[in-house]
Amino acid sequence: MSCTVQVVLFDNPIAELRRLTAGVGAAVRSARRSSEIATTTLVFGDSSATPSLSDADVESLQTVLGPEVEVSYVFFDENLGSGGGSNRLMEQSDSDLVWVLNPDTVPTPTVLSELLAALEPDDVAAVDARQVPIEHPKGFDATTGDTAWVAGACLLMKRAAVAHVGGFDAHFFPMYCDDVDLSWRLRLAGWRVRHAPAAVVFHDKRLGADGRTEASDFEHESGVLSRLFLAHRYNRPDIAQATLQWVDEGGTEAHRRAVATYRVRLDAGDVPEPLPDPDQVSDLDSDHYGPSRFEY
Amino acid sequence: MRYDFGYSDDSPYGHIVRLLDDHIDSVDTPDERGLVIDLGCGLAAIEAPAVELGFSYCGLDGDAVTVDELVTRRGIDAHLIDLVDVAGLAARLDAVTAGRSVAAITAIDVLEHLPRPDQTLRALHAWARERGSPALLVSVPNVGHVDLATKLVTGRWDVTPTGLLDETHLRFFNDRSVSALMSGTGFAEIARDDFRLIFSDQAWPPDHPAQSPESMLGRYLRTLRESTDEHAETNQFVRMYSPTGTPIMESPDRSVLAIEPDLDRPSPFLSVITRTTGNRSTLVGTLACLSGQTDADFEILLMVNTDDSDDRDSVLDLVASFDESFRDRIRVDVSDEMHRVAPLNRALDLARGRYITVLDDDDFVFGDWVEQFHRAADEHPGAVVRCRAVDQHIDTVGGGADGVGPAVATSGFEAPYRSTFDLASHFAGGQSPQGTLAVPHEALDTFNLRFDEAMVVCEDIEFYLRVTSICGVVDTATFGMVYRRWTDRFASQHTVAPEVWEQAIQEIVRRFDAGPMLMPAGTASRLYQTAAQERQLHDLDLGTSTLLRRVEVAERNWAAIVHDFVGLDHRYRDVAADRDRMAEQIATDAAAAATAAAAAAAVPLHRRIVRRGRRMLFGKP
Numbered sequence: 001m002s003c004t005v006q007v008v009l010f011d012n013p014i015a016e017l018r019r020l021t022a023g024v025g026a027a028v029r030s031a032r033r034s035s036e037i038a039t040t041t042l043v044f045g046d047s048s049a050t051p052s053l054s055d056a057d058v059e060s061l062q063t064v065l066g067p068e069v070e071v072s073y074v075f076f077d078e079n080l081g082s083g084g085g086s087n088r089l090m091e092q093s094d095s096d097l098v099w100v101l102n103p104d105t106v107p108t109p110t111v112l113s114e115l116l117a118a119l120e121p122d123d124v125a126a127v128d129a130r131q132v133p134i135e136h137p138k139g140f141d142a143t144t145g146d147t148a149w150v151a152g153a154c155l156l157m158k159r160a161a162v163a164h165v166g167g168f169d170a171h172f173f174p175m176y177c178d179d180v181d182l183s184w185r186l187r188l189a190g191w192r193v194r195h196a197p198a199a200v201v202f203h204d205k206r207l208g209a210d211g212r213t214e215a216s217d218f219e220h221e222s223g224v225l226s227r228l229f230l231a232h233r234y235n236r237p238d239i240a241q242a243t244l245q246w247v248d249e250g251g252t253e254a255h256r257r258a259v260a261t262y263r264v265r266l267d268a269g270d271v272p273e274p275l276p277d278p279d280q281v282s283d284l285d286s287d288h289y290g291p292s293r294f295e296y
Numbered sequence: 297m298r299y300d301f302g303y304s305d306d307s308p309y310g311h312i313v314r315l316l317d318d319h320i321d322s323v324d325t326p327d328e329r330g331l332v333i334d335l336g337c338g339l340a341a342i343e344a345p346a347v348e349l350g351f352s353y354c355g356l357d358g359d360a361v362t363v364d365e366l367v368t369r370r371g372i373d374a375h376l377i378d379l380v381d382v383a384g385l386a387a388r389l390d391a392v393t394a395g396r397s398v399a400a401i402t403a404i405d406v407l408e409h410l411p412r413p414d415q416t417l418r419a420l421h422a423w424a425r426e427r428g429s430p431a432l433l434v435s436v437p438n439v440g441h442v443d444l445a446t447k448l449v450t451g452r453w454d455v456t457p458t459g460l461l462d463e464t465h466l467r468f469f470n471d472r473s474v475s476a477l478m479s480g481t482g483f484a485e486i487a488r489d490d491f492r493l494i495f496s497d498q499a500w501p502p503d504h505p506a507q508s509p510e511s512m513l514g515r516y517l518r519t520l521r522e523s524t525d526e527h528a529e530t531n532q533f534v535r536m537y538s539p540t541g542t543p544i545m546e547s548p549d550r551s552v553l554a555i556e557p558d559l560d561r562p563s564p565f566l567s568v569i570t571r572t573t574g575n576r577s578t579l580v581g582t583l584a585c586l587s588g589q590t591d592a593d594f595e596i597l598l599m600v601n602t603d604d605s606d607d608r609d610s611v612l613d614l615v616a617s618f619d620e621s622f623r624d625r626i627r628v629d630v631s632d633e634m635h636r637v638a639p640l641n642r643a644l645d646l647a648r649g650r651y652i653t654v655l656d657d658d659d660f661v662f663g664d665w666v667e668q669f670h671r672a673a674d675e676h677p678g679a680v681v682r683c684r685a686v687d688q689h690i691d692t693v694g695g696g697a698d699g700v701g702p703a704v705a706t707s708g709f710e711a712p713y714r715s716t717f718d719l720a721s722h723f724a725g726g727q728s729p730q731g732t733l734a735v736p737h738e739a740l741d742t743f744n745l746r747f748d749e750a751m752v753v754c755e756d757i758e759f760y761l762r763v764t765s766i767c768g769v770v771d772t773a774t775f776g777m778v779y780r781r782w783t784d785r786f787a788s789q790h791t792v793a794p795e796v797w798e799q800a801i802q803e804i805v806r807r808f809d810a811g812p813m814l815m816p817a818g819t820a821s822r823l824y825q826t827a828a829q830e831r832q833l834h835d836l837d838l839g840t841s842t843l844l845r846r847v848e849v850a851e852r853n854w855a856a857i858v859h860d861f862v863g864l865d866h867r868y869r870d871v872a873a874d875r876d877r878m879a880e881q882i883a884t885d886a887a888a889a890a891t892a893a894a895a896a897a898a899v900p901l902h903r904r905i906v907r908r909g910r911r912m913l914f915g916k917p
Contacts, residue, residue: 019588022619030617064621106588108580109617132581133660133778135688135705142693197693197702200581202588204663207775211686211711296708 001035002095003028005042005069008085009052012103016204017044017053018064023107023202025065031112032068043072045089047079082152083168083178090167095159102153105131106202114199115156118145125161125191126183129154129199134213139291140195147195148283148290149183154201165189169233171272176219177226180289181233181272187281213296217254224251224258230289233272234282303341308435311489311534312402313345315433319487319536320351320399330399330430333389335379336406338362340372351399354392379410385419386426398430405532407436407477408465414552417481424539432483432537435491437462440470442521442528443498446507446514459497460531467553471527474535480544480552483537493531516812520766523743564625565670566594566734567649570657571639574600574607577692577702578658578780580614585660587622591667596626597646599639603632637749644746651681652737654730654756658690658703660778661731668772669734676770680763681734682717683776686710690780706783717769719816720826723808725757725801729779735763753792754800761804768816 005024009017024042031037042065046052053061053073062071080088086100099115101107111129118127128150130136140147165185172178183193208214215223224247231240247255265271283290303309316332329350334342337355339362346353355374357363366374375392378384401424407413424430437460444460447453455461469477478485499507508514522528544552568586572579586596600611608630615626629646631639640654651673655661665683672681686709694701714727721727739745745762747755 015590022621023587026617026619026622064619106584108584108587109614109619110580130581130702130704133585133662137705137708145694197704198577200584200702202584202663204588204590206662206664207686207709209773211684211709211775294705294707 001037001097002039003037003041003097003099004089004093004095005040005099005101006086006089007042007044007101007103008080008082008089009044009046009048009103010079011048012052014053014057014060016103017057017061019106020101020103021061021064021071023105023109024101025069026109027107027112028069030109031116034113035116037112037116039095040069041072041093041095042069043074043089043093045080045085046073046075047081047085048075049079051075079174081170081173081178082175083172083182084170086152086178087167087170090159090162098157098159098162100152100155100157101201102203104204105154106204107154108200108202111154111199111201112156114196115154118194118196118199119156119158121192123190123192124158124194125186126150126155126157126193127196127199128152128156128193129201130195130197131201131203131205134203134205134207134296136288137292137294137296138195138288139293140197145194145196146192148281149180150193150195152179152182153203154199155179161186161189161191169272171270172226172229174222175226176222177230177289181230184234184278184281185275188275188278217252220252221254221258221261224255225262227284228258228262229272230282231284232266233274234278234284235274236282236284239284301341303345308404308491308532308534309341309345311491311532312404312433312435313342313349315487315489315534315536316346316351316400316402317349320431328397331393331396332399333393333401333430335377335401335403336409337366337374340366340370340374342402342404343370343372352396354396356392379406379416380412382412382415382419385416386423389423389427393427398424398427400431400433402433402435404433404435405437407434407474408462408467408469411466412553413467414477414481414546417477417483418543418546421482421539421543429539431486432539434474434478434533434535434537436469436474436533437465438470438490438527438530438533439468440525440527441493441496441498441531442518443496443507445521445528446517447498447504449506449517450504454498456497461498469533471525471530471533473553473555474533476555477552478535478537479541482541482543483539484541486536486538488533488535490527490530491532491534492529494529496531512812516814519811520743525744562648562650562737564593564595564649565591565651565673566666567597567643567647567652567737568594569597569599569640569643569647569652569654571599571601571643571654572611572657573634574602574604574611576658578690579611581660581703582655582657583614583618585662585665586655587618588663589661589666590664591670592621592625593670594625594666595647595649597643598626598628599643600628600630601632601634601639603634608632635749637747637751637755641746641749644740647737650737651734652740653734655777656730658780658782659729659731660780662776662778664774665731665776668774668776672770672772673734673736678736678738678767679770680736680760680767681772682728682769683732683772683774684711684715685713685729685732685777685779686775687712687779687781689783691783703780703782705780709778711775715773716771717764717816718822719761719764719819720822722757722761722764723801723805725754725797728760729777730756730760731777731779733760733764733769735760736767739763739767751800751803753796754804757801758804758807761808765808765813765815 007020021042028037028040044053058071058073065071074089074092076085076088090098115127115129118124131153136151138147168178168182172181186193206214224243227243228240231243244259247259286292320330332346332351332353334340334353334355337357340355343353343355353373355366355372356377357374358376358378360376363374363376366372377388401420410416420432424432439460441460453461455463457463505511506513506517509518544550570582598615600608602608612628615623615628627646629642644652651669668683669681688705688709689707690703691706692701693704714721717728743766745759747759751758
């Protein structure tokens with residue numbers, strides 16, 4: 001069973017990628033002891049304006065990783081966004097499994113083994129890990145691990161299942177909710193997606209001075225834009241309207257930029273295509289696109 | 297200078313003689329116990345007791361008058377010697393000892409008078425090795441005595457004719473430097489009987505504010521000095537050595553009389569101490585957070601404390617599975633003697649970091665936790681560094697073959713702790729989870745600070761209060777960690793009965809109450825606020841008391857009024873009853889009177905009727 005580890009970059013410092021790479025190496029080595037993971041490749045796809053990694057950088061990452069996992073680097077020369085970048089990387093390999101990681105994560109040695117175990121049943125298409133130190137509040141079934149959607153920060157998927165539903169939708173540009181959308185489409189196609197709480201990954205998220213999760217303007221903008229895309233795709237004009245109204249009444253400059261972008265892209269048809277009968281899986285009424293265990 | 301201090305058992309001389317007696321074997325013939333060579337013998341204070349113990353005695357001194365006096369007036373075997381003449385020392389000693397068996401050499405108040413005591417000691421070492429390695433006994437004044445330390449705080453360094461700061465002293469020693477000198481010149485310590493004086497010859501002037509133990513500052517400084525080592529009250533180091541060590545070769549780069557200033561900061565920056573019993577699934581998350589730190593200048597001391605070999609092996613396997621760049625920074629210490637606190641103290645002994653922090657095996661830290669500590673410590677070296685924490689509740693979910701599932705969050709974050717450190721509120725405890733504090737290693741070593749293993753609970757609060765009350769605290773003001781609170785079966789292990797907690801807190805308060813303490817900048821405001829609140833409470837109390845007194849008076853008045861009213865009411869009722877009775881009587885009397893009146897009135901009427909009838913009948917009355 002082969003596996004490709006995919007990381008989409010956007011101006012990430014090499015130090016961040018070193019700690020990620022070290023974690024990937026340890027996780028793969030551990031997984032190989034307990035599973036049939038064979039060839040593994042770590043591939044960085046770069047959406048930055050200029051290349052983030054030099055040849056020497058790639059070589060140094062290969063040194064961190066050792067000979068067991070091959071490192072490769074692709075400079076896209078355009079910003080494909082998170083989902084688009086992942087799709088491009090998936091097109092360039094044919095491994096059985098695809099392990100998507102955010103560049104600001106550090107896998108634990110046990111994370112891949114746990115993800116593999118949770119992915120084992122035939123009807124499971126994708127499994128996500130528990131992020132620390134800020135756990136994602138989305139809910140999951142304590143017995144089966146079934147969850148409304150799987151988060152793309154650390155996500156192990158079966159290539160065949162993902163290909164069956166057409167991969168990520170690159171319209172969710174630049175990022176956010178492409179994982180929610182992919183999960184819902186997989187579930188519409190009859191697959192299950194699971195959360196593996198024993199699979200732990202460090203995700204470098206921090207708290208601001210007010211004790212709340214820090215989010216940049218860019219992240220706020222992407223969040224609103226992606227919510228509007230989801231509402232559009234899953235036939236919830238009321239949610240789109242409520243979001244627009246919320247931005248209009250109390251949104252920030254970043255939120256207003258998102259709305260402006262949405263309107264332009266809606267006019268241009270550059271939005272996710274609406275699905276015919278999405279109600280059975282989509283949950284746009286909750287803040288986290290599904291049941292939550294708690295709120296931050 | 298010629299000193300004339302008489303011998304007494306309770307003096308450095310007495311301690312030297314006791315060491316001689318205790319550590320040099322007697323032989324069958326008492327007067328053949330061996331020769332004691334007394335370097336810088338002065339007036340040969342130890343001659344008589346040494347001879348009495350069976351030693352023969354040979355005094356050597358640099359002052360010809362003294363030597364002559366010893367020989368001519370007291371008949372003591374005494375000779376002139378120049379201890380600075382290192383080249384001639386061996387020959388001179390050979391000459392005066394004349395082949396006799398040397399049991400010991402003494403140098404009482406000698407080394408501090410020599411310009412290069414190291415050179416004299418090296419020469420002595422070489423000679424002693426040739427002569428059967430007799431013991432060397434020295435007595436050296438301690439400039440680390442608390443009386444000197446407290447005076448120096450105020451800039452005083454009072455050189456005196458004799459004593460700790462004798463005007464002829466050329467060298468000054470504390471415990472570290474005398475030990476370095478002796479071991480560096482090849483003398484290995486056999487025994488010690490240091491001479492202590494609570495108040496040395498430097499205990500003056502009597503009311504010195506930094507020195508007098510009755511002054512608050514004096515008491516504080518004395519306590520502080522006493523906590524650093526056991527020599528605060530050592531007046532003289534009285535020690536016995538064997539010349540069996542190897543002298544350090546003299547070179548311009550290496551002196552046994554001085555130490556090179558150590559300006560390099562210890563490396564790594566931080567020692568993270570994590571104790572684990574290995575039976576929780578949480579450790580991987582804690583280590584994950586550490587593997588993701590932006591600042592890698594830290595080591596982890598993983599104190600595995602379990603008597604279960606499976607738990608121990610699972611921890612070792614987990615550590616081994618990390619990438620070597622991270623794994624190499626983890627030192628694992630395994631102990632199967634279960635104790636909550638002892639592993640932490642052992643970790644403090646093992647730690648190499650410039651700063652030290654303790655992180656529980658179920659807590660998380662953010663990616664810049666070390667970086668924030670590091671930055672604050674560089675900006676405020678020597679201070680305790682504190683970051684902020686959020687609380688999050690956790691619970692196990694599912695469970696593998698061993699029944700212990702991963703512990704996942706069951707709540708969002710709460711921030712119940714003070715945003716900045718406040719000493720007063722920390723006495724009540726629970727304001728700074730351990731992972732929020734990084735303490736300077738130097739402070740722990742200087743003041744021998746460790747967790748109190750005898751405390752049932754709150755030993756961490758006591759430890760951090762002691763460190764912070766010396767070093768102070770600088771806040772990073774950033775959130776550094778997630779303190780994770782168990783809501784399931786593990787919770788009971790952490791629950792402490794309120795009375796046990798309160799008892800421990802009271803014990804801590806009692807310890808701090810025993811002496812003066814240093815308070816951080818800003819305490820004046822805190823004291824003012826507290827005093828103002830006390831004043832307000834006092835005023836409120838006063839007002840309340842006045843009101844209560846008034847209420848009391850009013851109540852008394854009311855009771856009197858009620859009493860009077862009841863009396864009046866009774867009186868009224870009595871009067872009313874009297875009135876009614878009187879009215880009844882009056883009515884009765886009136887009726888009777890009317891009847892009588894009517895009866896009385898009826899007589900004339902009857903007469904008139906009779907008269908009228910008569911007129912009618914008879915025409916004329």
